[in-house]
Every structure is written in C-alpha cells, then in structure tokens.
Amino acid sequence: xxxxxxxxIALFLEQDENxxxxxxxxxxxxxxxxxxxxxxxxxxxxxxxxxxxxxxAIKVLERIKLNKRCFIYHLNSSEEEAIFALINxxxxxxxxxxxxxxxxxxxxxxxxxxxxxEIISFKKKYKSIV
Amino acid sequence: MHTAKVILIVKVxxxxxxxxxxxxxxxxxSMSFSDIVITHMKDDISKQKTEDINDLIKWIRLHETGxxxxxxxxxxxxxxxxxx
Numbered sequence: 415x416x417x418x419x420x421x422x423i424a425l426f427l428e429q430d431e432n433x434x435x436x437x438x439x440x441x442x443x444x445x446x447x448x449x450x451x452x453x454x455x456x457x458x459x460x461x462x463x464x465x466x467x468x469x470x471a472i473k474v475l476e477r478i479k480l481n482k483r484c485f486i487y488h489l490n491s492s493e494e495e496a497i498f499a500l501i502n503x504x505x506x507x508x509x510x511x512x513x514x515x516x517x518x519x520x521x522x523x524x525x526x527x528x529x530x531x532e533i534i535s536f537k538k539k540y541k542s543i544v
Numbered sequence: 545m546h547t548a549k550v551i552l553i554v555k556v557x558x559x560x561x562x563x564x565x566x567x568x569x570x571x572x573x574s575m576s577f578s579d580i581v582i583t584h585m586k587d588d589i590s591k592q593k594t595e596d597i598n599d600l601i602k603w604i605r606l607h608e609t610g611x612x613x614x615x616x617x618x619x620x621x622x623x624x625x626x627x628x
Contacts, residue, residue, distance in 0.1 A: 419619055426604065431614040437604065443597055460623045470607070477603055480595045509620065532628070 415446045417484075418515045418528035419457040422450065426458070426474050427465055432529045439527060448527065449487040450478065451518060453511045489514065496521070504540070508532050516540065 424432035425440055450458075455478070463471040478484045489497070497510075497517050508516075516536045519526045528534060621627050 423617060423619060427617065428604075428608045429611055429613065429615055430617050433614070437601060440597060441601055457619060457623050461617065461619050464622050465617065477595070477600055480593055481600055482593045482596055509624070 415443065415448045415525045415527055416487075416515060416519050416522075417448050417450045417454065418526065418530055418533060419454045419461070419511065420530040420533075421527040422454065422458045423461050424529055426462055429465070435529070443483060446483070446525070448484045449518070449524065450484060451511075451514050452486055452488050453514055455486055457511055487518070493517070506536060506539070508536060512536065 420432070421436055421439070424430040424436035427433065430436070455475075459471055459475065462474055478486075497513050500517055501510075501513055512530070512533050515526070515528070516533055518524060520537060520540055526533070526537070618627060
C-alpha cells in the first residue's frame with residue numbers, strides 16, 4: 415500500500431474533512447505494509463507543522479517511526495528518471511509528488527490510500543492510455 | 545524570561561528500493577509485507593518498531609480536541625504557497 419499525503423494529513427489532523435474516513439481506512443489495514451514515499455512525508459510534515467504546530471509534527475514522525483506497518487520509501491535515481499519520463503509523456507498539470515505517488519502505485523501495482531481526486535483520476539487516465 | 549534550547553532528533557526507519565525488491569521477491573501470496581520484514585529483516589527493524597495500527601489510532605484519538613468544524617485543507621497552498 416502506498417500512502418498519499420491527503421490520507422496521512424487527514425489521519426493526523428482532526429480538523430480535516432476526511433479525518434474520520436482516514437481512521438476507518440487505517441483501521442482496516444491488518445496485514446499490509448504502508449509505504450510512505452519520502453517526498454510525501456516531507457509534505458505531510460510541512461502541512462501538519464503549519465496547521466497543528468512543530469511539536470505535534472515531531473510526535474507524528476515519531477509515531478510513524480515506531481509503527482510496524484509504516485515504512486518510509488526512498489525513491490532512487492532510476493525511479494526519478496522514470497517519473498520524469500512519465501511527466502514528459504503525460505504532461506498533466508499535477509505536482510511532482512502526485513506524479514511520484516501515481517507512479518509508485520501504477521508501476522509497483524500497490525493499493526493507494528488517498529483522498530485526492532486528481533491522483534485517482536490520474537491513475538485512471540494512465541491506465542486508459544497504456 | 546527564560547528560554548530553553550531543545551534539540552530534537554527524529555530518526556525514521558527507511559526502506560530502500562533494493563530492500564523493497566527483496567521483499568517483493570520473497571513475498572508469497574499468503575504472506576503480508578510485514579511478515580516478510582519480520583522473516584527477512586528481523587531484529588534490525590522490528591526492535592525499533594513496537595507499535596501497531598491500533599496503538600496509532602489510540603494516540604491520534606488521545607490528541608483529538610473534539611473540534612466539530614471540519615475543513616478542506618489545501619495541501620498545495622500550505623506546502624508550496626500556490627493553489628491548484
């Protein structure tokens with residue numbers, strides 16, 4: 415499973431409109447491993463810090479670190495090249511992190527924990543042209 | 545006024561592409577990725593990871609303030625200063 419920032423932010427920020435959904439979806443993860451791309455973690459850290467403060471954001475990182483199901487996934491150089499190739503091919507107006515998440519879920523055929531309609535529709539578009 | 549300088553160091557367990565491929569290769573249909581981690585990476589990771597899904601949910605619930613007002617958080621605006 416790949417976790418997108420929309421899911422993680424909803425999970426950790428009570429005020430997010432998808433907070434309750436995130437708790438429910440997270441509780442359904444029984445045996446899977448949740449991969450968090452490093453760039454997603456950076457975005458989550460930034461948003462959580464600005465919304466709920468640096469001390470809470472640090473605690474969030476600690477909880478992710480301690481959790482048996484959560485692993486930070488580092489993109490290597492060949493994957494970055496593949497993402498650039500994907501960007502050049504599709505030329506869709508979404509962020510680089512969104513491309514990363516979509517790439518990982520498509521190429522690695524992992525399930526996606528996400529509430530971002532742009533990424534969800536991106537996956538559908540990608541599958542329709544490949 | 546007293547000020548205190550606090551240095552906080554956060555280590556994050558990481559999984560490289562190579563490690564991920566090892567997991568993929570060793571994964572049997574009946575096994576979860578976590579089973580693979582426990583089987584093949586054993587102490588290195590499991591010693592440092594002590595909490596499960598329910599522990600994290602409890603922790604999140606503990607930090608809830610009961611705020612009723614929900615909002616659509618614009619991640620891009622906060623992270624990059626631009627709207628989509």
